[in-house]
Amino acid sequence: xxxxxxxxxxxxxxxxxxxxxxxxxxxxxxxxxxxxxxxxxxxxxxxxxxxxxxxxxxxxxxxxxxxxxxxxxxxxxxxxxxxxxxxxxxxxxxxxxxxxx
Amino acid sequence: xxxxxxxxxxxxxxxxxxxxxxxxxxxxxxxxxxxxxxxxxxxxxxxxxxxxxxxxxxxxxxxxxxxxxxxxxxxxxxxxxxxxxxxxxxxxxxxxxxxxxxxxxxxxxxxxxxxxxxxxxxxxxxxxxxxxxxxxxxxxxxxxxxxxxxxxxxxxxxxxxxxxxxxxxxxxxxxxxxxxxxxxxxxxxxxxxxxxxxxxxxxxxxxxxxxxxxxxxxxxxxxxxxxxxxxxxxxxxxxxxxxxxxxxxxxxxxxxxxxxxxxxxxxxxxxxxxxxxxxxxxxxxxxxxxxxxxxxxxxxxxxxxxxxxxxxxxxxxxxxxxxxxxxxxxxxxxxxxxxxxxxxxxxxxxxxxxxxxxxxxxxxxxxxxxxxxxxxxxxxxxxxxxxxxxxxxxxxxxxxxxxxxxxxxxxxxxxxxxxxxxxxxxxxxxxxxxxxxxxxxxxxxxxxxxxxxxxxxxxxxxxxxxxxxxxxxxxxxxxxxxxxxxxxxxxxxxxxxxxxxxxxxxxxxxxxxxxxxxxxxxxxxxxxxxxxxxxxxxxxxxxxxxxxxxxxxxxxxxxxxxxxxxxxxxxxxxxxxxxxxxxxxxxxxxxxxxxxxxxxxxxxxxxxxxxxxxxxxxxxxxxxxxxxxxxxxxxxxxxx
Numbered sequence: 001x002x003x004x005x006x007x008x009x010x011x012x013x014x015x016x017x018x019x020x021x022x023x024x025x026x027x028x029x030x031x032x033x034x035x036x037x038x039x040x041x042x043x044x045x046x047x048x049x050x051x052x053x054x055x056x057x058x059x060x061x062x063x064x065x066x067x068x069x070x071x072x073x074x075x076x077x078x079x080x081x082x083x084x085x086x087x088x089x090x091x092x093x094x095x096x097x098x099x100x101x
Numbered sequence: 102x103x104x105x106x107x108x109x110x111x112x113x114x115x116x117x118x119x120x121x122x123x124x125x126x127x128x129x130x131x132x133x134x135x136x137x138x139x140x141x142x143x144x145x146x147x148x149x150x151x152x153x154x155x156x157x158x159x160x161x162x163x164x165x166x167x168x169x170x171x172x173x174x175x176x177x178x179x180x181x182x183x184x185x186x187x188x189x190x191x192x193x194x195x196x197x198x199x200x201x202x203x204x205x206x207x208x209x210x211x212x213x214x215x216x217x218x219x220x221x222x223x224x225x226x227x228x229x230x231x232x233x234x235x236x237x238x239x240x241x242x243x244x245x246x247x248x249x250x251x252x253x254x255x256x257x258x259x260x261x262x263x264x265x266x267x268x269x270x271x272x273x274x275x276x277x278x279x280x281x282x283x284x285x286x287x288x289x290x291x292x293x294x295x296x297x298x299x300x301x302x303x304x305x306x307x308x309x310x311x312x313x314x315x316x317x318x319x320x321x322x323x324x325x326x327x328x329x330x331x332x333x334x335x336x337x338x339x340x341x342x343x344x345x346x347x348x349x350x351x352x353x354x355x356x357x358x359x360x361x362x363x364x365x366x367x368x369x370x371x372x373x374x375x376x377x378x379x380x381x382x383x384x385x386x387x388x389x390x391x392x393x394x395x396x397x398x399x400x401x402x403x404x405x406x407x408x409x410x411x412x413x414x415x416x417x418x419x420x421x422x423x424x425x426x427x428x429x430x431x432x433x434x435x436x437x438x439x440x441x442x443x444x445x446x447x448x449x450x451x452x453x454x455x456x457x458x459x460x461x462x463x464x465x466x467x468x469x470x471x472x473x474x475x476x477x478x479x480x481x482x483x484x485x486x487x488x489x490x491x492x493x494x495x496x497x498x499x500x501x502x503x504x505x506x507x508x509x510x511x512x513x514x515x516x517x518x519x520x521x522x523x524x525x526x527x528x529x530x531x532x533x534x535x536x537x538x539x540x541x542x543x544x545x546x547x548x549x550x551x552x553x554x555x556x557x558x559x560x561x562x563x564x565x566x567x568x569x570x571x572x573x574x575x576x577x578x579x580x581x582x583x584x585x586x587x588x589x590x591x592x593x594x595x596x597x598x599x600x601x602x603x604x605x606x607x608x609x610x611x612x613x614x615x616x617x618x619x620x621x622x623x624x625x626x627x628x629x630x631x632x633x634x635x636x637x638x639x640x641x642x643x644x645x646x647x648x649x650x651x652x653x654x655x656x657x658x659x660x661x662x663x664x665x666x667x668x669x670x671x672x673x674x675x676x677x678x679x680x681x682x683x684x685x686x687x688x689x690x691x692x693x694x695x696x697x698x699x700x701x702x703x704x705x706x707x708x709x710x711x712x713x714x715x716x717x718x719x720x721x722x723x724x725x726x727x728x729x730x731x732x733x734x735x736x737x738x739x740x741x
Binding site: 022030093097098 | 715726
């Protein structure tokens with residue numbers, strides 16, 4: 001399998017993530033969409049590392065950083081979702097439109 | 102001759118009433134009696150100074166007619182100083198004091214009359230709800246007139262002239278804001294006076310601008326030299342100078358109430374009577390004649406002809422109206438217009454000295470007449486209809502004698518002040534202007550000659566209806582002599598009417614022949630007018646209403662003021678109002694419309710953009726994707 005196959009899968013994941021984040025009716029799924037986007041990026045990093053080995057372990061290290069970042073982000077985002085639920089009684093993003101004129 | 106110590110004293114003359122005005126405006130409420138003693142005292146001080154200066158000038162003897170004291174060389178104030186001189190376009194403007202043989206008696210007369218009016222007002226205005234404002238206005242009025250008389254240039258004359266316009270507005274409308282009995286008609290009269298004189302003032306300002314443009318100076322004595330030079334250079338009077346003269350004259354037409362701008366003066370009778378005395382005798386209307394006398398050098402012969410005829414016409418015209426008026430003060434108002442016609446005509450006939458001489462004597466006896474009328478009105482509980490008066494001779498002896506002297510003076514009884522001054526004017530009229538002959542040159546003489554007996558007739562009509570016969574109302578029956586602060590000015594002004602002519606320095610008669618014509622004319626007028634007045638109103642041998650009926654349309658015309666008010670109303674006031682209304686519509690619809698339109702557009706655009714801010718996060722996300730897509734497409738397009 002060549003590089004293109006990995007990139008294709010990564011693109012697929014990225015697009016799915018975008019659509020999930022924009023279209024799902026639950027904040028949890030929106031978060032999952034964001035995780036998909038991050039993992040699409042991870043896959044890219046690792047695949048490029050594999051097929052262009054000049055840069056040492058840069059790709060892998062980048063991916064590890066992204067995984068840590070994603071874990072931290074998920075912790076904070078879930079806390080926000082809990083707060084949103086206690087305030088609005090719902091986690092549907094359409095119900096949260098009080099930030100407007 | 103000029104001495105430096107002399108000018109601070111001269112400067113104190115207007116500054117005293119100005120200081121009184123300032124103190125009264127600032128602290129009037131805290132002063133005992135509203136501070137009337139302050140302004141009256143200041144006027145007494147100013148009057149004393151003017152008398153001292155007058156005596157000093159009088160001491161010059163034979164020279165007294167010609168002397169000039171000007172602060173030009175010593176203490177002139179520099180205004181608008183330009184270091185590049187005349188060629189820079191901005192010339193040096195200097196202002197200074199001027200005191201000469203014409204100023205000396207006029208200044209003393211104005212200060213004296215103002216003082217007496219102040220004194221009279223302390224009695225007349227007693228209990229008025231705006232006592233302080235009244236005296237403050239009176240002081241400012243006196244200040245402006247006194248300052249104008251000692252100015253040495255036309256611009257300062259114009260400035261104080263405008264201050265006087267403001268003061269007359271305030272004082273004529275004084276009763277309109279009375280707390281007990283507000284009089285809306287006084288407000289209308291004050292607005293009318295202000296706007297009517299403003300018409301003339303605009304013309305005057307234009308005239309002064311033309312003179313300044315042509316000569317680079319507005320000083321009297323420099324103009325007197327510069328104008329003949331200019332005429333020599335142009336080989337005649339240039340058109341712009343004639344225009345300037347005419348415009349300046351228009352200013353005097355407004356201020357001195359000449360036809361057709363005389364309409365404000367009778368209406369100004371709505372003001373308190375001492376104010377009328379002030380306006381008619383010492384200030385305001387005298388200012389117009391004074392202006393013409395001082396700007397005499399810039400008046401071209403053609404302009405002088407217009408002035409002479411218009412003045413004489415006004416004299417005759419107003420005299421006929423005065424005959425038909427039933428209001429004591431209105432008779433006096435039209436008599437003032439008529440006498441001002443004499444003065445203005447004298448200017449046109451080439452005798453500014455004679456005009457100012459008449460201003461001087463007229464100031465004395467007209468102040469006496471108005472204060473006398475004020476006393477009558479005061480005694481009769483504010484009734485001023487001649488048909489309701491009568492029989493006051495025994496009840497108010499002091500007022501009676503004073504009014505008799507003043508009436509005799511204005512009628513031109515020999516050896517009283519009015520006789521001499523009117524004599525000068527008639528003599529110049531008999532001479533015709535510019536030595537010219539023919540029908541037109543004699544027009545002023547004819548009109549002034551006709552006005553003379555009418556003057557005697559309407560003045561004695563007023564006098565006899567007021568004082569002789571039986572009282573025709575309860576108010577007249579109950580009249581008592583006025584208290585001392587009011588009767589003292591009457592006595593003094595009575596003396597002024599008797600001896601006033603002796604106080605004037607210059608008595609410039611033209612040729613003897615013209616003088617003889619004038620004396621004969623004046624005596625004949627007096628005899629005729631007096632005879633008619635006694636026949637009509639003392640012995641009642643003739644019924645005036647029958648004569649009026651016989652004159653038919655003329656009498657009706659005079660009674661309706663010849664329709665001048667109505668004519669001006671329909672030809673000027675209404676179109677101006679219509680213009681104002683359409684301008685207001687233009688302003689509201691077009692100008693305001695444009696502003697509101699631009700504002701509305703901004704609001705509309707904002708409303709469109711506001712709809713993007715819906716608060717739905719996922720819609721923002723879609724928009725972000727769209728933006729991303731556009732960026733990617735743009736990048737691809739650039740790469741290709």
